[in-house]
Amino acid sequence: MTVETVDPAPAFPSLTTPRLRLRELTPDDTPEVFEIHSDAEGMRWFGSDLLTRSEQALGLIETFAAWRKMPNPGTRWGIERKENGHLIGTCGLFKWNRAWRSCTIGYELARSAWGVGYMREALVAMLQWGFDNMALNRVEALIHPENQRSRRTVARLGFAFEGRMREAGFWNGETQDLELHALLMRDWPPGRLG
Template identity: 50%
Template structure:
C-alpha cells in the first residue's frame, strides 16, 4: 500500500493515523480500565502513544502488513478511536481485525459503521477471504458487535493472550467473504 486508503461513511472519516493523533491515542490506550479488553497493557505516557502511532504506520511496510485507520466524526475532526486489518497473510488471503473507541463515544454504532467500511474494503481491495478476531470471553459488547456483523465463533484459545500480569483465554471468531452480504457493504 503506497497511498493510505482513506474511507468515508455517512458519519465517519477513516484516515491514516498521524503523529498529531498521539494525544487522543494516549487518552484511550492510557486508560487501564478501558484497556482491560484490548490485549495489551495501558500506555504509560505520551511517548508510548507516539510509539504506537509509529507501530501502526509500520504495518503498511512490513512483510505481514495491514492498515490501521483513525476513526473520526465527519463533522468534528479528531481521533475518537481506531480500527484496522493486520497480520495480513497474502498467500492465505486472511488477516485479523482490531478496534477500539474512546469511552465517551461508545454505544452510538460508530465502531460497527467503521468496521463495515474496512471489512468491505478488505474483501474488495486486499482480496481477503477470511477476517479473524480474538476477543476476551467477558467482553460482551465486542462479542455482540462481531456477531451482528456476521462473524462466527470458532472456538476458545486457552491462555492465548497475556496482559495485566496474567494469561487470558480468547474466543476465536471469523468472517468469510462468502458470508459478507451486500447488505453489509457500505
C-alpha cells in the same frame, strides 16, 4: 486462476461513512491515542498494557504506520467524527496472509463514543475495503470471553464463533483466554447490514 491483490503500502486508503472518516494516524493524534490507551476501563480487553506516557502513544502510532511495510502487512485507520474531526478510536486489518487470503482485525474506541454504533459503522467500511482490495476470504477476530460489547459487534457483522483459545494472550500481568471469531467472504452480504 491468479487473484490480484492491492499492496497496501503505496497510498494510505482513506474511507468515509455517513458519520465517520477513517484516515491515516499522524503524530498530531498522540494526545487522543494516549487518552484512549491510558483508560483502564476502556482498554480492559484490548490485549496490551495501558499506556502511561504520551511518548508511548507516539510510538504506537509509529508502530501502526510500520505495519504497512511488513512482509505480512496491515493497515490501521484512525476513526474520526466528520462533524468535528475528533479522533475517537482506531481499527485495522493486520497479519495479512496473501497466500491464505486471510487477516486479523483489531479495534478500540474511546469510552465517550460507546453505544452509538460508531465501531460497527467503521468496521463495515474497513471490511468492505479489505474484501474489495485485499482479496480476502477470511477475517479473524480474537476477543476476550468477557468482552460482551465486542462479541456483539462482530456477531452483528456476520462473524461466527469458532472456539476458545486457552491462555492465548498475555497482558496486565496475566494470561488471558481468547475466543476466535471469523468472517468468511461468502457470509458478507452488505445488503443485510441495515
